[in-house]
Amino acid sequence: MQPGATRAHALALAPGLVLLEADAAREQRAFEALALALLAYTPKVSFAQSHTLLLEVGSGLRLFGGVRALLAKVSATVASCGHAARIACAPTAWGAWTLAQARATRVSSRRWHVLKETTLARALDALPVGLAPFAAQHEQALTQIGCATLGDLRRLPRDGIVRRFGDGVLAWLAQARGEAPDPRVWFAAPPSFHASLELQARVESAEALLFAARRLVMQLAGWLAAQHGALSGFELRLEHELASRHAPRTSSLALAWAAPSRDPEHLLWLLREKLNQTELIAPVIGLALVADQVSEYAAPTDTLFPMPEASEASITQLFERIGARVGEQNVLQLFVEDDHRPEHAMSARTWRASARRAAPRKPREGRKGARAPSGEPPESTxxxxxxxxxxxxxxxxxxxxxxxxxxxxxxxxxxxxxxxxxxxxxxxxxxxxxxxxxxxxxxxxxxxxxxxxxxxxxxxxxxxxxxxxxxxxxx
Structure with a gap:
């Protein structure tokens, strides 16, 4: 079955097919959630026609290890959010959009990774003119003049194109080929984060919630990247199906850690351990993630020699993971106290309490503790x-x-x-x-x-x- 088939044709091929009405508002919310997750790779994300998201990634290629590595990360993020994507890369926004449409409509099965404008011009000339966003409006006229490819359209007299189709066609061709500027309105992340997700089926196991919660965590990671922030805790709210008269409608799981982080894999690891230790009071039909403990993010430095901060961060993450597995109260750290009494000179506190350690105790005014210097004993006994x-x-x-x-x-x-x-x-x-x-x-x-x-x-x-x-x- 091909896209664009009629309802009768679809039912003839699959009599048990269930058809759903399109929900434009819900589709828009899904695309905004996906755009929020993709902010982890670039602050410049914009919406385009035919359910397409455009990402300007030229400035971050070195950061993510090149084009192929970046596209692989983007594809994995899209899949984690529950979507299937057809990805293309080109020097211009409309060029990438057209190449992605060629793959989505199966005009071409090639994965388009075009990096030069000269290569893009040759690739666009070979594609069908029906891929252009204005093709549906002028389909009959394009067929009558024998214009099959975008190259055929480009080679037509400019005056004739303007007279027959208007100025928009030439402007689109120039923007797609990189011959004219193409200003875009970029997607803006909200000032605060609150994401929700309606589950497609009731979930009775806490471990099974991780697959759905992954989408919310990926959105959170993108939002934190856009805000240049990191997180020290969040709350996962569960909406329950009313299993009994006395069952509460909602419950929540609160997660907190010592060092602020925005690494989605680390947050998912902590959430997985929390869910493994949680017993649901009733089946879950919806999730919501609320994050309000946001602080400024200190990006790691790319230095020749490792800095002490890097080792401290790794040790902190190790403590967080051990605490999530065995319980925070069972991960202790020893500290030297400012006290002469041997039994009080050392204390063991949980790793989280040690991260926000209070000032040492000070004696009240009065006689001070003293140690007799060696060789000068106090009164003999x-x-x-x-x-x-x-x-x-x-x-x-x-x-x-x-x-x-x-x-x-x-x-x-x-x-x-x-x-x-x-x-x-x-x-x-x-x-x-x-x-x-x-x-x-x-x-x-x-x-x-x-x-x-x-x-x-x-x-x-x-x-x-x-x-x-x-x-x-x-x-």
Missing amino acids: PAQSAFDLPEVPLPSQPRPAWLLEKPLKLAMRGDRPVYRRPLKTLTRTERIEAGWWDGEGVERDYYVAADDQGRMFWLYRERIGGQWYLQGLFG
Whole structure:
């Protein structure tokens, strides 16, 4: 069956064929959604006759790796949006439009990738004149004068063409061949993003929604490119079929990530993981995507040597993907805190909380925590005077890498603390007094100690009470 066949002919060939009335408003919304997605490749997208979109891509060929790579990306985007496209490339807008019409109407099965105006002129001369946008209006006159191709039309006397067809034919030929300017009205992206999609059938599985949501995400990526922005989160709203009297009509899935991004593949990956963990309350018949957490996009630099920002961005995306898979609360990051107390000197927070880390806590006005300088111990203690300080190598690190989750209370043997064996101190006193501002104050004298087998430990003695505790172990 060929385009342009009658209704009776179509029903004769396919009696079970279902015919639908054309909905011009719905078709226009579909083309605007497709134009929004294609803004990811160029800010210059315009509408043309015969359901055609024109993209000016000359300035972005190097960015996307050449003509073939760019056309492949455009074709993949169009397919992701649920459309089939016939794509042609030419130096002029009307030239590309005509070559695309030749392939769409099967006049030619060739994929037209014309880059030079001289090649375009030869290609246009060989095409049927019926492809021109004015051909339907002057079809009978063109047939009577034996004009079969655009080359035949171009070779006719100019005065005769103007007298018979008007000035528009010559102007169109000049614009198609690149001999005259062709100003266009470019499609303008809306100031805010809100895209919706009516599903063709009810969807009962959350995983199956990803195929339809891909169209909305591709539109979002194009809109962000047009706005020179990036996104740190969006909301996917689900419209449900009323399965019961108490089922809500709508629900929503909120996604957020640490580093702003506009990469559609990354956003789809996060959405896929979110949908895999979601159970629908009722079948879904419609989707809507709302994005309001938009920030300025910092484009990556094409430098000879990789910048630190690039590695940080990749690590952030890795954290986001792991968090989407196992849960954000299970992805922790360690941080050093501004606190002398060993049990508070390090904290583990979720990677998202660490991205917006608050300022470190500051003690209130009053007595400040202090560490006694090495070689200048504070007031001597009875236990310290009873210990020897042998000449043995001390640990290279001032703190052990292994801290006990809870300090271990040590027994005493004579004047020495015991951990399996009696311990002997190797350093002078290091005093830590801190924590009065949060109600967890400590007053401790710390030592590096060792047993008779050379194993080293980090322990402290309470200034009040004199009890010894084991805090950590050296490797």
